[in-house]
Amino acid sequence: MSSENGQAGGGAEGVPPEQLALIRESVRKAKTPRAKPRTWRGAALAKELPVARVLVDKGVLHLDRYFDYAVPEELDAEAQPGVRVRVRFGAGRHRVREGRREGGGLIDGFLVERLAESDYSGPLAALAQVVSPEPVLSEELLGLARAVADRYAGSLADVLQLAVPPRNARAEQRASPEPLPPPPAPEAGSWQRYERGAAFLESLASGGAPRAVWNALPGPQWSEELARAVAAALASGRGALVVLPDGRSVARVDAALTSLLGEGRHAVLTADAGPEKRYAQWLAVRRGSVRAVIGTRAAMFAPVQDLGLVALWDDGDDSHSEQHAPQPHAREVLLLRAAQDKCGFLLGSWACTVEAAQLVESGWARPLVAGREQVRGAAPLVRTVGDGDLARDEAARAARLPTLAWQAVRDGLRQGPVLVQVPRRGYVPRMACAVCRAPARCRHCSGPLETRDGGALCCGWCGREEGGWHCPECGSFRLRASVVGARRTAEELGRAFPAVPVRTSGREHVLDTVPGAPALVVSTPGAEPVAEGGYAAALLLDGWAMLGRPDLRAGEDALRRWIAAASLVRPQSAGGTVVVVAEPTLRPVQALVRWDPVGHAVRELAERAELGFPPVSRMAAVSGPGEAVADFLRTAELPPEAEVLGPVPLPVAAAGRPRRAGAPPPGEQWERALVRVPPGKGAALAAALKAAQAARMARGSGSGSGTGVWVRIDPADIG
DNA sequence: AGCACGCCGACT
DNA sequence: GTCGGCGTGCTC
Numbered sequence: 001m002s003s004e005n006g007q008a009g010g011g012a013e014g015v016p017p018e019q020l021a022l023i024r025e026s027v028r029k030a031k032t033p034r035a036k037p038r039t040w041r042g043a044a045l046a047k048e049l050p051v052a053r054v055l056v057d058k059g060v061l062h063l064d065r066y067f068d069y070a071v072p073e074e075l076d077a078e079a080q081p082g083v084r085v086r087v088r089f090g091a092g093r094h095r096v097r098e099g100r101r102e103g104g105g106l107i108d109g110f111l112v113e114r115l116a117e118s119d120y121s122g123p124l125a126a127l128a129q130v131v132s133p134e135p136v137l138s139e140e141l142l143g144l145a146r147a148v149a150d151r152y153a154g155s156l157a158d159v160l161q162l163a164v165p166p167r168n169a170r171a172e173q174r175a176s177p178e179p180l181p182p183p184p185a186p187e188a189g190s191w192q193r194y195e196r197g198a199a200f201l202e203s204l205a206s207g208g209a210p211r212a213v214w215n216a217l218p219g220p221q222w223s224e225e226l227a228r229a230v231a232a233a234l235a236s237g238r239g240a241l242v243v244l245p246d247g248r249s250v251a252r253v254d255a256a257l258t259s260l261l262g263e264g265r266h267a268v269l270t271a272d273a274g275p276e277k278r279y280a281q282w283l284a285v286r287r288g289s290v291r292a293v294i295g296t297r298a299a300m301f302a303p304v305q306d307l308g309l310v311a312l313w314d315d316g317d318d319s320h321s322e323q324h325a326p327q328p329h330a331r332e333v334l335l336l337r338a339a340q341d342k343c344g345f346l347l348g349s350w351a352c353t354v355e356a357a358q359l360v361e362s363g364w365a366r367p368l369v370a371g372r373e374q375v376r377g378a379a380p381l382v383r384t385v386g387d388g389d390l391a392r393d394e395a396a397r398a399a400r401l402p403t404l405a406w407q408a409v410r411d412g413l414r415q416g417p418v419l420v421q422v423p424r425r426g427y428v429p430r431m432a433c434a435v436c437r438a439p440a441r442c443r444h445c446s447g448p449l450e451t452r453d454g455g456a457l458c459c460g461w462c463g464r465e466e467g468g469w470h471c472p473e474c475g476s477f478r479l480r481a482s483v484v485g486a487r488r489t490a491e492e493l494g495r496a497f498p499a500v501p502v503r504t505s506g507r508e509h510v511l512d513t514v515p516g517a518p519a520l521v522v523s524t525p526g527a528e529p530v531a532e533g534g535y536a537a538a539l540l541l542d543g544w545a546m547l548g549r550p551d552l553r554a555g556e557d558a559l560r561r562w563i564a565a566a567s568l569v570r571p572q573s574a575g576g577t578v579v580v581v582a583e584p585t586l587r588p589v590q591a592l593v594r595w596d597p598v599g600h601a602v603r604e605l606a607e608r609a610e611l612g613f614p615p616v617s618r619m620a621a622v623s624g625p626g627e628a629v630a631d632f633l634r635t636a637e638l639p640p641e642a643e644v645l646g647p648v649p650l651p652v653a654a655a656g657r658p659r660r661a662g663a664p665p666p667g668e669q670w671e672r673a674l675v676r677v678p679p680g681k682g683a684a685l686a687a688a689l690k691a692a693q694a695a696r697m698a699r700g701s702g703s704g705s706g707t708g709v710w711v712r713i714d715p716a717d718i719g
Numbered sequence: 720a721g722c723a724c725g726c727c728g729a730c731t
Numbered sequence: 732g733t734c735g736g737c738g739t740g741c742t743c
Contacts (some may be wrong), residue, residue: 056742069743070743088743089742090720090742123743296738401724681733714734720741722742723743724739724741725739726737726738727736727737728734729734730734
């Protein structure tokens with residue numbers, strides 16, 4: 001053993017190891033600028049780079065930094081950057097047993113870097129174990145995770161939990177297949193329908209990094225178009241990654257890729273494969289055996305080597321929001337990836353989010369759109385029935401459905417399947433006066449009134465039951481809930497066309513496809529089956545419910561769901577007709593009629609900019625017990641531009657309902673403040689919130705102790 | 720979160 | 732003198 005590596009280093013010759021801890025204070029005072037790696041007696045250290053910088057795998061914010069450990073000689077070869085390690089961690093008793101210092105428990109971590117010296121002046125503990133020599137955490141993945149953690153005021157360890165799947169020894173032992181040579185560049189195919197479609201593919205195929213927001217034409221070609229974009233990136237010798245909102249869309253792109261490139265060129269990363277298979281797939285990607293990845297949101301971190309393209313389909317779908325801390329959105333993660341890896345970026349949807357419009361407006365991405373004549377050729381005819389029409393239409397009131405809608409369904413059923421889009425079950429709309437449409441509110445707390453399963457009218461905030469409601473505006477005693485009406489309407493439609501089969505698709509039972517024969521297909525938004533040859537008609541019944549939501553995204557969301565359903569309908573030239581039951585003067589309804597989701601998003605963006613709403617400004621939500629929120633806001637050193645809105649009381653959750661992350665426990669009164677910063681100050685806001693949170697945690701106001709707060713960047717359902 | 724260190728009052 | 736209270740701060 002060399003004295004340099006032994007406990008005798010640093011001028012503490014002859015001091016028994018137990019006493020080193022005692023003199024640590026004086027060592028620190030002496031401010032040894034760069035301590036030689038010292039460890040406790042006995043351990044011979046690696047000759048080269050004897051220090052391992054380790055990220056300790058604890059999602060706690062105040063531990064969100066690296067810790068240095070000594071590398072014992074026997075672990076030297078395996079202790080490479082990126083491997084999983086186990087280390088002793090914690091301010092436990094510094095017992096010395098069998099010549100080794102022990103303290104705290106063994107916890108997992110990642111080896112981030114090997115160094116010649118540590119800048120930590122205390123004695124280093126040794127790595128306890130290298131879990132496996134597989135370098136799972138590449139520099140790129142670490143950089144991405146760091147960027148995501150910073151963006152979302154979260155800890156690196158939390159993000160890595162999302163990015164690196166749990167180890168499976170059997171999968172690790174299996175050899176991954178040999179990589180295939182790049183395929184030839186694909187034909188442009190239906191990309192030719194877009195003004196810059198072919199150019200986009202050519203740029204990818206020749207090694208470029210084009211960035212586009214793609215407004216997809218209605219119809220089924222989108223999955224093949226995505227496959228061609230992947231093929232183009234592969235043709236350049238680089239990799240590609242596509243993130244999709246659900247298993248059905250993954251299956252479609254999977255099929256498109258297989259038919260375009262054959263088997264073996266792409267991996268499918270979804271949650272439903274078992275842990276061993278999933279990890280094996282992930283390893284094959286990391287090892288470079290497979291260069292293209294498709295999958296749902298967990299795939300956004302897939303360790304594709306030498307990325308040429310990241311693509312996302314339908315970013316407005318809320319399943320792109322990760323449910324686990326710090327709840328990153330796939331679009332934002334892929335944006336960070338594209339910036340970091342300098343690769344191509346493709347954000348595609350039939351609809352258009354405000355965020356997508358912003359990417360174009362800022363000049364970061366270019367629009368990839370079809371000309372108006374292409375849109376007219378691909379979209380169905382859209383007609384509206386508003387409340388006014390409904391009131392004037394005597395027959396409609398009796399039949400509970402406007403004449404126009406009946407006609408569309410009847411005519412459609414002569415040509416093929418007809419889609420009826422109804423609101424999700426369990427989705428509770430706001431109740432309103434049936435006469436004057438004034439929202440029905442709780443007389444105690446002004447919360448929204450809802451009907452429970454039993455049919456009783458209750459307040460959604462305070463839970464009080466409302467026995468004798470009458471409208472404070474017009475005195476009417478009649479309430480309206482269009483959701484109930486829509487379901488009943490769908491049932492009545494079925495009875496009205498007894499010769500036609502009725503098929504339903506919803507949360508519990510999602511149909512993938514339906515045949516091209518006449519049928520009524522009743523579906524909730526997002527569960528619409530694809531009809532062979534397209535639907536002859538669609539009836540969109542939940543407009544009132546969707547637009548009535550008190551959410552910033554209500555309009556955008558309603559339009560997106562309508563567009564998604566209407567995109568499954570045949571073009572107008574083939575007789576495709578869509579009837580939407582919603583007020584025709586409303587902006588999203590007009591955008592649907594004109595088939596102009598991009599225009600809608602651009603107008604929304606302008607409005608958000610004017611009002612200081614996200615995504616133009618960045619927002620964060622701070623929620624928790626009122627005292628904790630107030631204390632957090634008092635102590636946080638927010639950037640000077642930050643504006644604090646609230647705090648306001650959050651609705652009290654009724655018992656028995658599933659509790660979302662960041663929501664108060666049932667019966668507890670929480671408050672929520674929103675913090676807003678102007679464009680460009682998002683990073684500063686996140687950093688300030690993270691620092692404040694870390695300081696509070698270190699002081700013992702952890703989330704478990706009841707005084708903790710939840711911090712969420714880009715909160716959903718605001719205002 | 721744990722857990723040791725440290726600086727104050729009652730004890731053999 | 733010294734045992735032990737919990738308030739503070741660290742974990743390589």
